[in-house]
Amino acid sequence: MDVLTIGDALITMNPMSNGPLRFVNSFERKVGGAELNVAIGCSRLGLKTGWISRLGQDEFGRHIYSFARGEGIDVEHVKLVEGYPTSVYFKEILNGNRINSYYYRGNSPTETLKTTDIDEEYVKQFKVIHISGVFSAIHKNNREIILALLKIAKKNNVYVTLDPNIRLKLWSAEEARNTLCSYLPYVDMIMMGEEEAEILFSTSKMDELTQLLEETYSIKNFVLKRGAKGAVGYEDDQITSSPALENLEIVDEIGAGDAFASGYIYGIINGWTMEKRLSFANSVAAFVLTVPGDNEGLPYMEDLEKFLGLKKDIQR
Numbered sequence: 001m002d003v004l005t006i007g008d009a010l011i012t013m014n015p016m017s018n019g020p021l022r023f024v025n026s027f028e029r030k031v032g033g034a035e036l037n038v039a040i041g042c043s044r045l046g047l048k049t050g051w052i053s054r055l056g057q058d059e060f061g062r063h064i065y066s067f068a069r070g071e072g073i074d075v076e077h078v079k080l081v082e083g084y085p086t087s088v089y090f091k092e093i094l095n096g097n098r099i100n101s102y103y104y105r106g107n108s109p110t111e112t113l114k115t116t117d118i119d120e121e122y123v124k125q126f127k128v129i130h131i132s133g134v135f136s137a138i139h140k141n142n143r144e145i146i147l148a149l150l151k152i153a154k155k156n157n158v159y160v161t162l163d164p165n166i167r168l169k170l171w172s173a174e175e176a177r178n179t180l181c182s183y184l185p186y187v188d189m190i191m192m193g194e195e196e197a198e199i200l201f202s203t204s205k206m207d208e209l210t211q212l213l214e215e216t217y218s219i220k221n222f223v224l225k226r227g228a229k230g231a232v233g234y235e236d237d238q239i240t241s242s243p244a245l246e247n248l249e250i251v252d253e254i255g256a257g258d259a260f261a262s263g264y265i266y267g268i269i270n271g272w273t274m275e276k277r278l279s280f281a282n283s284v285a286a287f288v289l290t291v292p293g294d295n296e297g298l299p300y301m302e303d304l305e306k307f308l309g310l311k312k313d314i315q316r
């Protein structure tokens, strides 16, 4: 097995028109959830993925379960539980494509997960475990689950990637910093945005980050995502920059970070250089930016090959 993720998935209500949510009457029901998005992205690229989760024993839970299974993700460790409705969120698209999220996940089904549900025999089969801050933000219990998972990963030499995915609607900057920094001794690689770097480490300057991450947490590999300015990676004392793709018609930026994570993880598993990993991850993210929905735009390898000019794209 290649990549394992753990998290809360939700029904995404995508508005059919822009403007304040109180005036939007129609929505398209889709599926979201940062960690599930990464599993979908990796699976579409051809990796063998698993996802640990709990969903509500309801219509939305059943839909997400079959959706994940349909994407080829191993759902052996996903269960539907009574008494906890499947999480939902609504997107609001305002002028200039600014998107607000409104969460209905106060009682997430993942709250029923216990540390004993994390099965070492299952976890140790994977090459990479990808965690994101969202799962830890939605309930304090989930932080114990993550620590249990990280300890198993460390014991079995499984590579751990972290996307802080800090959602200030779900927890405070201080809580995010304390929790996520407590995971760092078990983390091999971080991919973060500039604002997230400021929240976690009080700087988004590469030289300060390299020093702090190496000296305090022994982390020798990280990526700083800088939106339209592209991404910068640090590894083996070397800094590598990769520009973002230009001239994209961005319709929905939600999910692009998870798409980037999928592409980057694909590169780690295939032993690629930082330069190749970053440019591939940027291309995967570009696909998601141009399609509404959190994961619909995630490309298959064939789409990328055509996009990168490696395969002929015959349209008709």
Ligand SMILES: O=C(O)C(=O)C[C@H](O)[C@H](O)COP(=O)(O)O
Residues within 6 Å of the ligand: 031, 032, 033, 034, 035, 037, 101, 134, 165, 167, 253, 254, 255, 256, 257, 258, 259, 294
């Ligand atoms: O917002 C949340 O809490 C979710 O889990 C829903 C979304 O599907 C992901 O957040 C997308 O994540 P990005 O790729 O960072 O935009």
